[in-house]
Amino acid sequence: MRRSIATVSLSGSLPDKLTAIGAAGFDGVEIFENDLVAGPMSPEEVRSRAADLGLSIDLYQPFRDFEAVPPPVLARNLRRAEHKFAVMERLGATCMLVCSSVSPDSVDDDALAAEQLHALAERAARHGIRIAYEALAWGRHVSDYLHAWRIVRAADHPNLGLCLDSFHILARDVDPYAIETIPAEKIFFLQLADAPALPMDVLYWSRHYRCFPGQGDLDVAGLVGHVLRTGYDGPLSLEVFNDIFRQAAAMRTAQDAMRSLVALEEAVDHRLDRTSRPAALSKAPSPVVPSGFAFAELATPDTEALGGLLTALGFARTGVHAHKPVELWEQNEARILLNTGSPESQDGPVLGAIGLESPDPAAAVKRAEALLAPVLPRLRAPEDVPLDAVAAPDGTELFFCRTGHPDHPSWTGDFSQDPGEAGTGEITHIDHVALTQPWHHFDEASLFYRSVLGLRPHESLELPDPYGLMRSRAVSTEDGRVRIALNVAYVGAHDGAPDVAWQHLALASTDIVTTVRRLRDAGAAQLAIPDNYYDDLEARYDLGAERHRLLRELGLLYDRDDHGEFLHFYTATTGRVFLEVVQRLGGYRGYGAPNAPVRLAAQYADQGGRRRGSRSRSS
Numbered sequence: 166m167r168r169s170i171a172t173v174s175l176s177g178s179l180p181d182k183l184t185a186i187g188a189a190g191f192d193g194v195e196i197f198e199n200d201l202v203a204g205p206m207s208p209e210e211v212r213s214r215a216a217d218l219g220l221s222i223d224l225y226q227p228f229r230d231f232e233a234v235p236p237p238v239l240a241r242n243l244r245r246a247e248h249k250f251a252v253m254e255r256l257g258a259t260c261m262l263v264c265s266s267v268s269p270d271s272v273d274d275d276a277l278a279a280e281q282l283h284a285l286a287e288r289a290a291r292h293g294i295r296i297a298y299e300a301l302a303w304g305r306h307v308s309d310y311l312h313a314w315r316i317v318r319a320a321d322h323p324n325l326g327l328c329l330d331s332f333h334i335l336a337r338d339v340d341p342y343a344i345e346t347i348p349a350e351k352i353f354f355l356q357l358a359d360a361p362a363l364p365m366d367v368l369y370w371s372r373h374y375r376c377f378p379g380q381g382d383l384d385v386a387g388l389v390g391h392v393l394r395t396g397y398d399g400p401l402s403l404e405v406f407n408d409i410f411r412q413a414a415a416m417r418t419a420q421d422a423m424r425s426l427v428a429l430e431e432a433v434d435h436r437l438d439r440t441s442r443p444a445a446l447s448k449a450p451s452p453v454v455p456s457g458f459a460f461a462e463l464a465t466p467d468t469e470a471l472g473g474l475l476t477a478l479g480f481a482r483t484g485v486h487a488h489k490p491v492e493l494w495e496q497n498e499a500r501i502l503l504n505t506g507s508p509e510s511q512d513g514p515v516l517g518a519i520g521l522e523s524p525d526p527a528a529a530v531k532r533a534e535a536l537l538a539p540v541l542p543r544l545r546a547p548e549d550v551p552l553d554a555v556a557a558p559d560g561t562e563l564f565f566c567r568t569g570h571p572d573h574p575s576w577t578g579d580f581s582q583d584p585g586e587a588g589t590g591e592i593t594h595i596d597h598v599a600l601t602q603p604w605h606h607f608d609e610a611s612l613f614y615r616s617v618l619g620l621r622p623h624e625s626l627e628l629p630d631p632y633g634l635m636r637s638r639a640v641s642t643e644d645g646r647v648r649i650a651l652n653v654a655y656v657g658a659h660d661g662a663p664d665v666a667w668q669h670l671a672l673a674s675t676d677i678v679t680t681v682r683r684l685r686d687a688g689a690a691q692l693a694i695p696d697n698y699y700d701d702l703e704a705r706y707d708l709g710a711e712r713h714r715l716l717r718e719l720g721l722l723y724d725r726d727d728h729g730e731f732l733h734f735y736t737a738t739t740g741r742v743f744l745e746v747v748q749r750l751g752g753y754r755g756y757g758a759p760n761a762p763v764r765l766a767a768q769y770a771d772q773g774g775r776r777r778g779s780r781s782r783s784s
């Protein structure tokens with residue numbers, strides 16, 4: 166299907182927006198009037214720029230407060246419309262959006278609205294223009310699509326049809342099923358936006374919190390399914406009003422938008438049966454869901470601190486890369502690479518790359534490419550094992566691996582085996598990684614992991630920390646073998662606030678008590694948890710005196726859900742990175758989120774003094 170986007174969805178000047186939209190591979194664009202009016206480009210220049218970029222101008226909008234008004238107001242409105250038609254002819258645009266009136270001049274009279282829209286369509290027809298009437302969710306008299314359809318049907322003019330907008334329909338919880346009763350030729354345009362479920366005034370919600378499909382909580386795919394079942398074959402057009410996208414880099418937002426449309430078309434395709442599925446619905450290669458973590462790579466200026474910490478946790482260094490300054494540390498299936506050759510780690514260790522076990526690494530890269538993920542050059546020596554990798558939105562490198570499979574080259578082949586034995590402690594594998602996202606890329610990141618890797622997003626959480634609210638959302642495979650927690654990087658707004666974008670790696674232990682004792686015996690630093698936490702824990706849960714005493718003594722944190730229990734502790738932080746050790750008892754599914762505020766406060770207390778005065782951050 167044709168893919169379009171409204172210029173209001175992106176930041177920047179009109180030519181910058183068009184360039185970004187063209188570069189992301191869209192077919193068309195909705196020109197938002199403000200973008201034209203406020204800029205120096207003539208309509209003819211906009212038209213030719215769009216054409217050069219391969220973009221058609223699919224819609225001109227919005228035309229407001231037209232219908233159901235007294236005769237003198239109608240005359241003024243028609244005059245206004247004639248001016249817009251002239252601009253549209255210069256632009257080469259043939260469809261104009263009229264949104265339902267919010268004006269106090271308008272009256273609640275469907276017959277009058279129909280008559281006046283008929284008159285407008287008649288004039289539009291003389292210019293070869295069509296009118297798409299849209300019910301705004303906060304329209305004064307017309308606020309749902311079925312009402313708009315009754316008026317359009319009564320007006321009965323070939324140049325008058327509907328514009329359906331997923332936000333206005335789903336935000337008001339109007340049943341989208343009846344869309345299927347509208348003839349396809351009367352649906353002139355389809356605008357798509359998602360939004361997070363927020364109990365607030367619908368106008369405010371629409372103007373500030375819309376997001377791309379798949380980033381919010383509305384069933385946009387279901388709605389598109391209803392529209393396509395009518396036989397609609399016009400554009401799928403994104404129209405997103407969002408405070409963050411208005412500020413973010415247009416190129417990047419346009420790519421995020423395109424990724425959302427590709428994923429949306431795939432979701433719609435899954436829901437439609439063969440007869441109602443348009444052939445033009447794009448088919449990206451299917452996601453190749455990873456089956457586990459192959460490794461995590463920490464870039465570090467030297468291996469001393471992290472090597473010591475890993476040893477204290479029971480890891481052993483088992484290999485070094487043939488010709489890169491990278492060490493392999495192992496304990497059972499948990500594998501960590503320490504890379505001392507990366508410029509990223511100037512200010513201390515960072516989590517730079519994740520290896521994911523993939524049933525088909527080449528197909529995983531093809532999937533990522535179809536969703537506009539940057540494929541990383543395979544920078545390597547000729548004799549190295551080929552590596553398939555893409556960059557996530559936050560710059561983390563994702564490698565698709567097939568560790569130790571006879572029919573596939575394994576990344577471990579690049580490592581000479583150290584004579585030492587692999588660690589055989591209680592740590593079995595990587596439980597999850599927690600990546601910190603710049604606040605303006607949070608929704609992009611969750612859509613990325615969901616669409617590119619086929620991970621399932623969990624609930625979005627807001628956690629209080631001493632210096633603000635931290636937003637957190639996990640994505641995981643169904644079986645939980647790959648879990649990634651996405652946190653918003655917090656930007657301290659005052660001088661005393663620490664300046665932190667921590668990332669961490671969580672390791673699964675089958676016996677966390679032994680692991681924490683091992684760490685303590687080795688003299689490695691554990692994050693200190695305040696006594697107040699344990700007093701509160703006793704109030705919240707009755708775990709028996711002995712268990713409470715043990716948790717307090719060993720600095721272990723505790724959580725539980727309907728499926729099981731969770732024990733965890735943290736190491737001190739080095740650079741931007743710290744390690745967590747977790748033990749899941751029963752089928753616990755979470756990440757210990759209720760303990761995150763305690764952890765953050767403890768980390769600030771631990772780090773604040775040292776960091777103040779050396780503020781440097783990239784996000």
Ligand SMILES: O=C(O)c1ccc(O)c(O)c1
Pocket residue numbers: 226227262264299301330356371372404
């Ligand atoms: O917020 C608005 O006014 C507005 C304008 C045009 C649209 O298509 C829309 O969905 C909302």
Ligand SMILES: [Mg+2]
Pocket residue numbers: 299330356404
């Ligand atoms: Mg709209």
